[in-house]
Amino acid sequence: MSSADPVPEVHPAPTAPSIASSGGSLLSDEGAAPTTDELLVKQTLHRYLQKHRAALLAKLDGLAERQARWPVTPTGTNVLGLVKHVAGVQAGYFGEVFGRPLADPPAWLEAEDGSDMYATLDETLDDVVAFHHRSAAHADATIEALDLDARGVVPWWPAEHRAVTLHRILVHMAYETARHAGHADIVREMLDGLAGDGDGNLARKTPEEWVEWRERLVDIAERSALRSIAP
Template sequence: MSDITEEPPAVRPAPPSGTIAATGNSLLTDEGASPVTDQALVKQTLHRYLQKHRAALLAKLDGLAERQARWPVTPTGTNVLGLVKHVAAVQSEYFGRVFDRPLPDPPAWLDSDDDRDMYATLDETMADIVAFHHASAAHADATIEALDLDARGVVPWWAPEHRDVTLHRVLVHMAYETARHAGHADIVREMLDGLAGDGDGNLAEKTPEEWIEWRERLVSIAEQAGLREAGL
């Protein structure tokens, strides 16, 4: 998309999925109702945020054909299926190798350094990538359930002075990592066919026509700002 004036597809709000992705951040747990003194409750909160963002990311593949799922929307090649594959790979390492609980039967490409986690090859189907993501998530969940928040691990690819970590830190890191890439996938999907949001009520309620008017308003503001900057 090198031409910023190219018309985008019509906006289509994502429907509620019935999964944790559609429950909204405020409904994830009852933490906050009382002082947090229970590590199990803290772990539950972090885990459920991770699960929410996982579900949101995977939902961005719903309804896409193989070509659409792989289509690179940005100059750096960002694509929905690649984001799902990348998050699954990173998750398997942080909750696997870091705590000496390696993922059983990992794919051969997992140890490669040629960015094969950022896209699906022709030999891999969308179903293959989704299955790998599910396996990675199940393995991560088993690690989270088995260990305490203060369980120690080592991230060998981090700088030596920072590589000693706890499960607490890794949970925060992976919730952030997953949320970041779920956001990427949301925008990529919107550029592909207009599907936007997670169906959790956080997308403004507008008709397709109102979204067009909204974007035209922003385009007008941007153009006027550009003219002003140019002194015209």
């Protein structure tokens, strides 16, 4: 997508089965009352992580190799790179941090040259998705095996902050995954107009209404600029 490309027609994403199975954005009764039940707290954190993980992966649905790799920002942000990055980060935080390293990790996992932010010509979309699933399964096994207060060490964090618990890492990774799922949502919308996760959080508008909505915002932006330079 270049600056000369037309604005894609907006169409809402269908609900992906993986999102529905992990709860989507629907609320449950978990956390409705104060609790000291460690298992319930861990299940809640884990569900949010799984929900955001599924939302991120769903942004690849229906994309061709070129589209999945296409950089739409000046810093090169692309959907497939986001999935690859989160898979790598996930492998590290739920692996090495707790002395449970992922078996046969790819060489790029230890690289610091940004190679986790894009798929090379030797990697296919399916390769990246398969690694993400392997990373997720390994992360889930760590979460299931350890208590929330299980201790770990993040060697790439400053020394005074390296000592962590599983609780801390679950919160950190839910945040990290949600952040990049949001990036992927915007990138996908810029690629072909697919918006939202099909979970009811996208306003109900026709493609024509979305055009009108965007034109209204453009008009407001233009008029605000004129106002700021008026004598």
